[in-house]
Amino acid sequence: MITMEKETIISHILKHITLSKAEADLFASVLETKHIARKEYLLRIGDICRYDYFVNNGCLKVCYIDEKGVECIIKFAIEDSWVVDLDSFLNLRPAFYYMQAIEDTTVCRISKLNHDMLHEQIPAFQKFSNMRWQNGFIALQRRIQQSLSMPAEERYSSFKEKYPGLEQRIPQKLIAAYLGVTPEFFSLMKKKALATIS
Amino acid sequence: MITMEKETIISHILKHITLSKAEADLFASVLETKHIARKEYLLRIGDICRYDYFVNNGCLKVCYIDEKGVECIIKFAIEDSWVVDLDSFLNLRPAFYYMQAIEDTTVCRISKLNHDMLHEQIPAFQKFSNMRWQNGFIALQRRIQQSLSMPAEERYSSFKEKYPGLEQRIPQKLIAAYLGVTPEFFSLMKKKALATIS
DNA sequence: CGGTCTCTTGACGGAGTTCAAAGCTAGTGG
């Protein structure tokens, strides 16, 4: 059965590669749709990440806990984006990251077994994967630059560009955790920014 | 002709995938060896990165200049590692990074045309690429964590783990640029670390 | 030798943290 969620993910993929009808059907057949309520976990630290996820709607945070016990957010997974703990998924290692729903969220997931099968059966899918990780690599490089050489205020601007509208949907302490500053400092920073404008 | 440099890169690849004799020969036939003297550039900002490089020996720095005019080093390319400005190479965009030799260096390079050809002709090569960018992605994620949540001293430890012995080969201001601190602060930090031990 | 590059040292300033307290919001249950 082809649900609306499956339609979305397939049309997302078709933006990047071409699939025959048979290939698209094969792909659709291995997708599983899953709902996660706000505050529920999609993956916990130490679990093995056995699925690759595509977010249909809602929003997840991907985090880890640093040595001081502080939650750091490395990415928000919003609608139309992929999310996986790659190291755990590929190498069957305990997950370093955890993923938790910030809003009620719907995802499509693909098991590792099916993921490998798709790579074998569909050459274009291999190509899609390649593109995905190359682009992911480029995006991460950009984030490293920013965290190395931009002050919090500019990182905040980048956040707003990268996730338009997300600021209105989530508590601001999560933005602080994404930027790598304390909620207290983030609050100050916003106030100062406003004062500069008016 | 199969030179020593070509041997090295091929045996590097064979650690990860299997190639037939014909495939290995095809691969070897498109490699070009190139020498870069210390302080020479392999790529300048704004150029198009037309090759994918494998470093046989020596060392390069991969850098950009931030808005304040400071050189930031995002990676050292030492012997047995790959280096390319991915965004420039894939999308034919002006390079954001530059690459300069820190020591006399020998590389093997593959043009974009041949790179694409290898992907078409050798399925295993596609797989190798995939692996490369997935691992690159995992490594970058780790570096983001570090720059977000570790003080300079711990980032310094990671540097020493990641590039064993490199510290002795390069000026310490380059390490500071890699860690994202000023040479002055780095000098202080090292002194303090020594004082703590003794 | 002399000049450039690199490393060290010190005084000072600013960005961001920590801790603590108080004010706000938004659920939640009665």
Added chain:
DNA sequence: CCACTAGCTTTGAACTCCGTCAAGAGACCG
């Protein structure tokens, strides 16, 4: 529909890490 609580946000003071500027000490070329 109100009251209560838990979590979020703001504010402020003291503190830390790290940057800037400046000056001197080595070190490595030509």
